[in-house]
Amino acid sequence: MEAFGLFILILDATLRVSTPLMLAALAGLFSERSGIVDIGLEGKMLGAAFAAAAAAYVTGSPIVGLAAGVAASMLLALLHGFACITHNGNQVVSGVAVNILAAGLSVILGIAWFAQGGQTPQLPEAARFTPLVWPGADLVAGVPLLGPIYSELISGHNLIVYLAVLAVPATWWVLYRTRFGLRLRAVGESPEAVDTAGISVTWLRYRAVLCCGFLCGLAGTYLSVAHNAAFIKDMSAGKGFIALAALIFGKWRPVPVMGACLLFGFLDAVAVRLQGVELPGIGQIPVQFIQALPYLLTVILLAGFIGKAVAPRAIGVPYLKEH
Amino acid sequence: MFRAIIVAAAVVLSTSAASAADIKPAVVFDMGGKFDKSFNEGVFNGVEKFRKETGITYREFEVTNASQREQAMRNMARRGSDPIVGVGFAQAPAVEKVAKEYPDLRFAIIDMVVDLPNVQSIVFKxxxxxxxxxxxxxxxxxxxxxxxxxxxxxxxxxxxxxxxxxxxxxxxxxxxxxxxxxxxxxxxxxxxxxxxxxxxxxxxxxxxxxxxxxxxxxxxxxxxxxxxxxxxxxxxxxxxxxxxxxxxxxxxxRVDVAAYNVFKTANEGTWKPGIQSLGLKESGVDWALDENNAKLVxxxxxxxxxxxxxxxxxxxxxxxxxxxxxxxxx
CATH class of the missing domain: 3.40.50.2300 (Response regulator)
Incomplete structure (x- = not known):
C-alpha cells in the first residue's frame, strides 16, 4: 500500500514536471510539421515566463500574466517567422538568436524594472494559478486505490496542467481532422504541391509558427506563474531542448510526443525521489547516475527500440517560389 | 608665469596631501545591482554605514554583464581608488588580473579567495x-x-x-x-x-x-x-x-560587515592582505530573527x-x- 502511495506521488510529480515539456513539444510539432525548424522553443518559453511573471506581478492577475506570456512568445515566434519565412533565413541560426535574445533581454529588463538581479519579485497567491481541487476530492481520499488516484493524481493541479493534457487531443484533432491540419502537414512535406494548389505557403507557415508561439507561451507562463511564483534568470533550464528531443523521440506525432514527454517527466520525478534513498540490496545510488539516467535511456531507446525517426521532408528548407 | 604655475601646482599638491590621509575607496557591485535584496544590497548597506560614519565617499559601479567586471575594476584602479572591493566569487578573475597590474593598490574580494600580496580575501564560516x-x-x-x-x-x-x-x-x-x-x-x-x-x-x-x-x-x-x-x-x-x-x-x-570592515581597516591603517574567515565570533554569519518569524521561534x-x-x-x-x-x- 505504501508502495502504491509512493507510485501515485511519483505519477503526480510526473504530471507537474511534464507539463511544460508537453506544451513546448507540441509547440515545436506545429512549427516543424510546417517545415520550420524550431531551436528557439527554449527562448520563447523564457521570454513568456518573464513577461507572464512581470505582468502578473504588476496587475496581480494570473490571467493578464498568461496573456502577456502568450503575447511575448508569439512575438518571438513572429520574429523567427519573419527571418525564416519572409526572408528565407537559416532556421537554426534564427532559432539560436531567439534563445540568446530571450535569455539576455529577460535579465536586462528584469534588472531595469525590478532591480532584483534579473528576478521578478515573488508573486502573491492571488497572482498565480493555484491548484484546483475537484469536487469531492477530500471525501474520496480515503477510498483504497481509486481514492488517491482521484484526489492526488486527477485533482489538485493548476489550470495550465489541465490545458497541457487537453492540448494533446486538440493538437491531434487540428492536425488530422481539419483542413488547416492537412495543409499544414502538406506544407512540411511538399510546399510546391501546396503552392500549386493555390494555397499560400507563407501564410500557412506563419500560422504554424503562431500556434507554436501560443503553446510555448503557455509553457513559459506555467514555469513562472503556475508551478513557481517568480521569474528567475534562465529558469527554463534546458526544458526547450528536452522538448525538442521528445519531439524527435515521438516522431513528430502528438500522442507519441506526449508519451515521450511523460517518460522524461517520469524519469525526472523518479530521479528526484530516488536521490539519497537507500535501496534494498543496492544501497544509495549516486546522484550523478540518476541525473544521467534520462539521457542514457533516450540514447538507448533511440538507438534500438523506436526505429527510425523520419523528419518532415521539407523541414529546414526555405520555400522559394519559382517565377 | 612659471612661478605662478609652480605655486598653483604646489597648492594643488598640498591640498591633495592634506586629504591623502583619507582613503579613496571603491566598490564594484556584481550583477543584480545594489538593490538586489541580497548579496549586493548587503555590501551596499555596509559601505553606506562607513560613509555615514566617516564622511568619506566611495566610488561605485554596478556590473550589468559579465564582461564589465574587469573593465570596471581597472577603471577604479586607474583613477587610484584604494581599497577596491569586488563583490562575489564571480569577480575573482577580474580582481586577480587587475591586482597584479596595480600592485600598489589594495583590493578585497568577498566570498572567494584570491592569493595575492595586495588582496584581502573574505570568506565565511x-x-x-x-x-x-x-x-x-x-x-x-x-x-x-x-x-x-x-x-x-x-x-x-x-x-x-x-x-x-x-x-x-x-x-x-x-x-x-x-x-x-x-x-x-x-x-x-x-x-x-x-x-x-x-x-x-x-x-x-x-x-x-x-x-x-x-x-x-x-x-x-x-x-x-x-x-x-x-x-x-x-x-x-x-x-x-x-x-x-x-x-x-x-x-x-553578513557581507555588510565584511565590506564595512575592509573600508574601516583600510582607513585606520590596520588593513591586512590574506584570508579573513568570518564566523560567528566575527559576526560574519548569523541566523535571522525578525517580525516575520518571531512567532515560529x-x-x-x-x-x-x-x-x-x-x-x-x-x-x-x-x-x-x-x-x-x-x-x-x-
Missing amino acids: EHEGSFLVGMLAAMASETGKVGFVGGMDIPLIRKFACGYVQGVKHANPDATVYQNMTGTTPAAWNDPGKGKELARSQFDRGADVIYHAAGGTGLGVLQAAAESGKLGIGVDSNQNHIHPGSVLTSMLK SDDMKAKLDAAKAEIIAGKIKVHDYMADSSCPG
Whole structure:
C-alpha cells in the first residue's frame, strides 16, 4: 500500500514536471510539421515566463500574466517567422538568436524594472494559478486505490496542467481532422504541391509558427506563474531542448510526443525521489547516475527500440517560389 | 608665469596631501545591482554605514554583464581608488588580473579567495551559521525529520549541508536528515521547479523543515514549504519576508560587515592582505530573527541557540568544516 502511495506521488510529480515539456513539444510539432525548424522553443518559453511573471506581478492577475506570456512568445515566434519565412533565413541560426535574445533581454529588463538581479519579485497567491481541487476530492481520499488516484493524481493541479493534457487531443484533432491540419502537414512535406494548389505557403507557415508561439507561451507562463511564483534568470533550464528531443523521440506525432514527454517527466520525478534513498540490496545510488539516467535511456531507446525517426521532408528548407 | 604655475601646482599638491590621509575607496557591485535584496544590497548597506560614519565617499559601479567586471575594476584602479572591493566569487578573475597590474593598490574580494600580496580575501564560516539553523530546524520539527536542498553539488554547498547536519544532531541526536542536491551544472542554481519537486519529495517522506542553499532554485523550496504548510529556511540574506510565517529563519552571511570592515581597516591603517574567515565570533554569519518569524521561534529555542552560539564562539563546540578534509563526520 505504501508502495502504491509512493507510485501515485511519483505519477503526480510526473504530471507537474511534464507539463511544460508537453506544451513546448507540441509547440515545436506545429512549427516543424510546417517545415520550420524550431531551436528557439527554449527562448520563447523564457521570454513568456518573464513577461507572464512581470505582468502578473504588476496587475496581480494570473490571467493578464498568461496573456502577456502568450503575447511575448508569439512575438518571438513572429520574429523567427519573419527571418525564416519572409526572408528565407537559416532556421537554426534564427532559432539560436531567439534563445540568446530571450535569455539576455529577460535579465536586462528584469534588472531595469525590478532591480532584483534579473528576478521578478515573488508573486502573491492571488497572482498565480493555484491548484484546483475537484469536487469531492477530500471525501474520496480515503477510498483504497481509486481514492488517491482521484484526489492526488486527477485533482489538485493548476489550470495550465489541465490545458497541457487537453492540448494533446486538440493538437491531434487540428492536425488530422481539419483542413488547416492537412495543409499544414502538406506544407512540411511538399510546399510546391501546396503552392500549386493555390494555397499560400507563407501564410500557412506563419500560422504554424503562431500556434507554436501560443503553446510555448503557455509553457513559459506555467514555469513562472503556475508551478513557481517568480521569474528567475534562465529558469527554463534546458526544458526547450528536452522538448525538442521528445519531439524527435515521438516522431513528430502528438500522442507519441506526449508519451515521450511523460517518460522524461517520469524519469525526472523518479530521479528526484530516488536521490539519497537507500535501496534494498543496492544501497544509495549516486546522484550523478540518476541525473544521467534520462539521457542514457533516450540514447538507448533511440538507438534500438523506436526505429527510425523520419523528419518532415521539407523541414529546414526555405520555400522559394519559382517565377 | 612659471612661478605662478609652480605655486598653483604646489597648492594643488598640498591640498591633495592634506586629504591623502583619507582613503579613496571603491566598490564594484556584481550583477543584480545594489538593490538586489541580497548579496549586493548587503555590501551596499555596509559601505553606506562607513560613509555615514566617516564622511568619506566611495566610488561605485554596478556590473550589468559579465564582461564589465574587469573593465570596471581597472577603471577604479586607474583613477587610484584604494581599497577596491569586488563583490562575489564571480569577480575573482577580474580582481586577480587587475591586482597584479596595480600592485600598489589594495583590493578585497568577498566570498572567494584570491592569493595575492595586495588582496584581502573574505570568506565565511558557513558551517557555523548552518549549525545554528540546523539546531533550530530540529527543535521546530514535529516529525523528527528535516531536509536540506543544495544547489550545484560542489564542496562549498556540502559545507553548508555538513554544518546543518551537525546542528540537527546536536539538538536531536535521533533526527533524520534528508539531503538532496539539485544538479551538477550551474543550471542547478536557477531551477526553482526542480527545487520545489525536491522539497515536495522530502515533505512526502515526512520532513517538515527544509533548509536550502541553492540560490534561485531555493525559492522553489521556500514556495513548496509555504504551499504545504511546512517550514523552509533561507540562506545568504534574510529571506524571512518571502513567505512570512513559513520561513523558520535564514542563515545570514553578513557581507555588510565584511565590506564595512575592509573600508574601516583600510582607513585606520590596520588593513591586512590574506584570508579573513568570518564566523560567528566575527559576526560574519548569523541566523535571522525578525517580525516575520518571531512567532515560529519560542523563547526556549532562542535561549538554546544563544547558548550554542556562545559555546561555538568559546570553542567548546567545534563545528567540522567539510572543506577542511572533504568529509563529514557521522
